[in-house]
Every structure is written in structure tokens, then in C-alpha cells.
Amino acid sequence: MIRVHAEPFDAGGELAAFAARVEGAGAIASFLGLVRGESGGADVSVLELEHYPPLTERTVAAIGEDARDRFALIGFAIVHRTGALAPGEPIVFVAAAAAHRRAAFEAVDYMMDRLKTEAPFWKREHGANGSRWIEARDEDLRDRARWA
Amino acid sequence: MATILFLGRLRETVGTGVLDVTLPEGVRDAESLRDWLGRDHPALREPSIRIAVNAELHPGSAPLAERDEIAFLPPVSGG
Numbered sequence: 265m266i267r268v269h270a271e272p273f274d275a276g277g278e279l280a281a282f283a284a285r286v287e288g289a290g291a292i293a294s295f296l297g298l299v300r301g302e303s304g305g306a307d308v309s310v311l312e313l314e315h316y317p318p319l320t321e322r323t324v325a326a327i328g329e330d331a332r333d334r335f336a337l338i339g340f341a342i343v344h345r346t347g348a349l350a351p352g353e354p355i356v357f358v359a360a361a362a363a364h365r366r367a368a369f370e371a372v373d374y375m376m377d378r379l380k381t382e383a384p385f386w387k388r389e390h391g392a393n394g395s396r397w398i399e400a401r402d403e404d405l406r407d408r409a410r411w412a
Numbered sequence: 413m414a415t416i417l418f419l420g421r422l423r424e425t426v427g428t429g430v431l432d433v434t435l436p437e438g439v440r441d442a443e444s445l446r447d448w449l450g451r452d453h454p455a456l457r458e459p460s461i462r463i464a465v466n467a468e469l470h471p472g473s474a475p476l477a478e479r480d481e482i483a484f485l486p487p488v489s490g491g
Contacts, residue, residue, distance in 0.1 A: 297491055316419055316483055318467035344490065356491050376491055383490035386420030397421040399487045 265340070266324045268315065270347035275354050278343055282359045286339040289361035293368035294341075295376055301351030303389050303396075310390040311349045320384045327378045335371040337362050342375060344385070374411050381408040414476060416449070417483040425455045435476060442471045445482060460487050 265285075267273075275296045283292055299311045328340045343357040356379065360371035380400055387398040416431040423429040426449075439448045442463040450457040464483040465471035476482065 314420055316417070316464070316467070316485065319464055319469070319483070319485075322467070380489070380491040382488065384419070384485055384488050385490035386486065387489040388420075397486075398489045400489055 266321065266328055266342045266344075268317070268321055268324060268344045268346060270345065272345070273343050273354060273357065275357050278341065278357050279359060282339070282341045282361070286361035288363075289338045289368075290363045291365040291368040292359060292361045293365070293372045294357065294359035295372045296354055297356040297376075299349045299351050299353050299355050303391070303398075306391050306393050308351060308389045308391045311351075311355070312388045312390065313346045313349065313355070314386045314388070315346050316384045323383050324379070327375055327383065330378070331360065331371045331375045334374065335360065335362060335367040337367065337371055340371065340375070342379070344379070344383070346385070377404070377407045377411060380404045414478060415481045416445075417481065419483060420486045422455065422461070422484050422486050426453050435478070440475050441473045442476065442482065443473070445476065446484075449484075456484055461485065 279294050301308055324342055324344060328342050331337060332340055338361040341359040345355050349355055358372050358375045360368045362368040362371065381404050389396050389398060413432045414435050416433060418426045418429055439445050442465055446456055446463060462469060462485045463471060464485060465474065466481055
């Protein structure tokens, strides 16, 4: 299951709904990403997320399906916000259900690394010092390369 | 008319998020479109800028058609 939308989501509710949906899982791992209130020492007041809907949804779905195949998942969930977000707000939720914990942990890590480096989202931070576009960091690219 | 989208920071680089253009003779595929637009907007020539045709990446040398939607995508920052 994937969703990409501007409306806020409730991570607890997402996790409970996911757990109710997957049958026969022995392990569920999840990750929740939040908007940081500072960046490079400067306060961030708003994080703006732009996307390209037809390509973004297809890419996000493909990342989940690749994780399902690679880690023999019973199910996965990816929820990603778009639009204007405030510090502290949930921006991304990822969950994986598997027979055992290792596959679930790794699948979540894998999906996040690919979302960071491949999913067509563009972030712009707005703060006291103006606005700044964000791009994947070298660290993100190195993390992604672990799964090659 | 083809529709050309400039996503993320490219909207500011080019000065608009969307251009409706009649493709000139000689602009047959995504890379020749990049060359053509790159004369006015050199940033579009950066190798890290990817091009999607009708929301498909890696269009290669597939010919462009009228009514295609062509998107220029800067490096992403999801998650």
C-alpha cells in the first residue's frame, strides 16, 4: 500500500491499520520521518515538498514492490506527505511485515534509502535566512549504494 | 504543442514551471530538446538533470510527439 498526499497522517493509526491488514507476519518494523526544525544551524519554519504525481506514485510503488520481492515481505506500507509542512510534522511513514525481524528491519532501511535518492520529491526549506532547495546528500547516496 | 515541465529548483532557473511549445524541426527526442533549451538555460545541460517523457524516465532516443509531456527533473530529495 502506498499513498502520496498533502493531508497530514497519524503514524500510530497507520501502523495499527497495517498490522491489522497483514496476515501471518511474525515481525513488523516501521520508520517515521519528521520535519527537522533546523538545518545547518538555521531555524526552518516551513518545509515545502513538491512532487511530480504520475512519476512519484509509480516510483514509490516500485520501491515497495522491490522491497517485497527482495526481502520476501508479507506486506509493506509507504505514506509520504507533500505540500507545506511544519517542524515536527510526520513527513514519511514506512512499514514492512515479514516472517522474521531481520527481513522487516532491513526492508524498512532499504525502502528509506531508495526513497531518499530515487523518489521524485523536491524539498525546499523556508526560514529566517530565506529559502533553500535541498538535494540528496553524499551520505544518502552512500547509504543507497549499500543495497546495490 | 508539447508541454514541458520544470520541476523543483528548475522552475526558478527557467523562470516558469510549464512551457507549451511547438517543437522546432530538428528537436526529435529528449536529448535534442535538452540541447535546444540548453542554449537559453545552460543549467538544463547538467548531467544530473533527468528527463521524463509522459512520466517515463529513460526515454532514450524515442521520438517526441505533439501533446507529449516532457519533464525536466533535478536531483531528488525524498524521505
